[in-house]
Amino acid sequence: MYAVEFETQLENGAIQVPEIYKTALTGLVKVIILKETPAPALWSPEIMAFQGIPDMPAFESYREELLPTQADPLA
Numbered sequence: 001m002y003a004v005e006f007e008t009q010l011e012n013g014a015i016q017v018p019e020i021y022k023t024a025l026t027g028l029v030k031v032i033i034l035k036e037t038p039a040p041a042l043w044s045p046e047i048m049a050f051q052g053i054p055d056m057p058a059f060e061s062y063r064e065e066l067l068p069t070q071a072d073p074l075a
Helices: 045-049 061-065
Strands: none
Touching: none
C-alpha cells in the first residue's frame, strides 16, 4: 500500500489521473477527495495598504556593523 498525492480537477464528474500514475495504479484504488477552499485574507486592507515609513533604515542594514564571528567571544 502506498499513497500518491496530486492536484487535479474534476472533469464531467471524473477524476483525471496524471499519465505518470496511470500505469502504476492498477487493481483496486481507494480515493479520498479533499476540496480546497480559497483561504480568506489574513491581513486587513489597512495593513495591506501600509507603505512603510520613509526615513526608516532598510531591514538588517546594521549587519555591516556586527563583529565577524571569530572576533565575537560568544559565538
